[in-house]
Amino acid sequence: MKKTNIVLNCLIVVWLIILIMMPQHTMSQRQPGNIISPEILPDNSVIFRIKAPNANSAQVSGTWATGKMTTMEKKDSVFEVKIGPLSSDMYEYDIILDGIPILDPTNNMVTRDGAWIQNRLMIPGVMADIIDVKPVPHGDVKAVWYNSPAIGGERRMFIYTPPGYDKNKKKYPVMYLLHGGGGDEEVWLSRGRANYILDNLIATGKAEPMIVVITNGNPNTPAAPLDRPAEMQNKIQGGIASMASGKFEESLVKDVMPYIEKNYRVIADADHRAITGFSMGGFQTQNITNANPAMFKYIGVMSMGLFSSFGNNPNPNYNKNQHVAQLKALIAAKPKVYWIGIAKSDFLYGTAVKLRSLYDEVGLKYIYRENEGTHDWNSWRLYLSEFAPLCFK
């Protein structure tokens, strides 16, 4: 194609001038002025800016300080504030303009957890090296639709296969990775960075190569918003009747696992199965492993504890005897790793205290991880990066 390259060069210079003028592709609407935001300084402080001549107030709110808003100062028509320095990590943030949370107009990096659509900020360093795209072999990620008689209908999940899966005949262990309330099957990829965390852990020898199965834990919605019919487009994920049905837990065992074990090269025994999830997914992890004690040898409960004990009105119908009987069956099945992770400022912290207390009483051994932080993705990415290396070893 060498001859055509000369022509191409000339054509494209003209063409790109046009491209820049194209209303469908110009950056001008989303990048008013020559604003740079976020600007990461050498010391990992970050300046946020937004040009908004008509606005009276702007704040920035991010997971470096979940729940807090920092006021941005207006100079001429640009609001600005400096935050940090921040430690290396990925953060989610919003700008709140005259009381309305909006995306940072100059940041294309956007992720969604349920209805929560936010910008992403990656601060380089130790944690970014675990969760960012690095120059290492990448596994593939496949969106598949599978039939789920337990819930009814076709449902969508993602399957991560580790680097090299298509080039050899090996069989692999499998991790089932569950999301929280309000989320769906996309969030462990877009916001959770699960595939890149696994790529990096595998490349550095910290985790065994494994298949990771990322399901949608809401029985009443088959897939993420853009991947379900328009009439369900703004349906809120979950819902009481749906979640209380126990149908997701049933479908994971009856529909998802058989699909994976039939269609992928997996080692289909308990020694090579892990399950973990956060918040709602931590609750579902407990439900599934309590009901099927011999199925998973690696169990991770993230940001969730003994849920019946939570709040001012603990569930009066909680049946401790039944729970203890399940845990004894679990102990008898000899899980290799039972992992509990919770952040010091998590609103569910007290439930984890009670869960550990019960496990201590019953004699179920577990690894306990407590981190600074709260009930957010900074914790869940961290937990995955620490739990995955404990599996299948």
Next chain:
Amino acid sequence: MKKTNIVLNCLIVVWLIILIMMPQHTMSQRQPGNIISPEILPDNSVIFRIKAPNANSAQVSGTWATGKMTTMEKKDSVFEVKIGPLSSDMYEYDIILDGIPILDPTNNMVTRDGAWIQNRLMIPGVMADIIDVKPVPHGDVKAVWYNSPAIGGERRMFIYTPPGYDKNKKKYPVMYLLHGGGGDEEVWLSRGRANYILDNLIATGKAEPMIVVITNGNPNTPAAPLDRPAEMQNKIQGGIASMASGKFEESLVKDVMPYIEKNYRVIADADHRAITGFSMGGFQTQNITNANPAMFKYIGVMSMGLFSSFGNNPNPNYNKNQHVAQLKALIAAKPKVYWIGIAKSDFLYGTAVKLRSLYDEVGLKYIYRENEGTHDWNSWRLYLSEFAPLCFK
């Protein structure tokens, strides 16, 4: 799991009360008040609403009238406007609040084309039945990383395999599907709905089952923003030196096609290869098929014409003799379908007139499709739904 369901029911009722209170999952920040927006009325008119007590002005701008803004009227603290009735289709839109384009806070349906992050609106009916998720068998979509010596490094693409691909041993034809300037490999899925359009066309017998390969056409970025290293996170897709290099065109032939033909069950001959793309991708489609006349028997040029002829300063270095020689080689290779589609209000309309004029002069037969509309996704989804059925028949 029947016994545990009773316990689960009680647990979850308590738990969901808590869930609703959780700052990470509440809808309240993104859905202020009890606002519904967009509300689609029975006649397919649409009401947009935003609660913004502190704002002075709000407009809505969408692809039902690309480039126009409609003023929303403020009553108490809520801006509101009724649009339409709209014909069945998928539309992209923004709300412009005090001059800043923002997402509709109550609509979770968001897609991105380059820096252009917008809400989605699906109006039911004929076109929605082609582009929405319908109760038909769904193909799988796999994100794979492949090595590209032609460009350098690992790059990401998506591969759609039709329903049933994993359940039989058949070989399939392949369509290569290219995006426009500013875009990346994600946009034909999220905004273009390519996988669902194919699902629906295949289910209704309108298109042959085929594999669809969706590449990233920007040589200087290996993947979409969230799937490349943070230091490239806000890099604008493309760039003159990168696009002018012709490296994408080279890599499609030297890297992508061999990967697909090695790793997938494809019929690896020209009769079973199609290539199409819009705007930049229509230009690349021409470059690839002009340089490789015997490689594809189905060629679709969307929203792009004879680019060198565009504007007030047509490219002085355009070599018509060379182009004609390429087209004669293409005619000799007997393409089965050469398809050109352009909208009446496309800013590139004149380039398509000149391309057709040249093809008429040279004797290259083509199918010509002209639609109402402009240089936007409403045209490109329509074109895919019409071009795909012409392939491999």
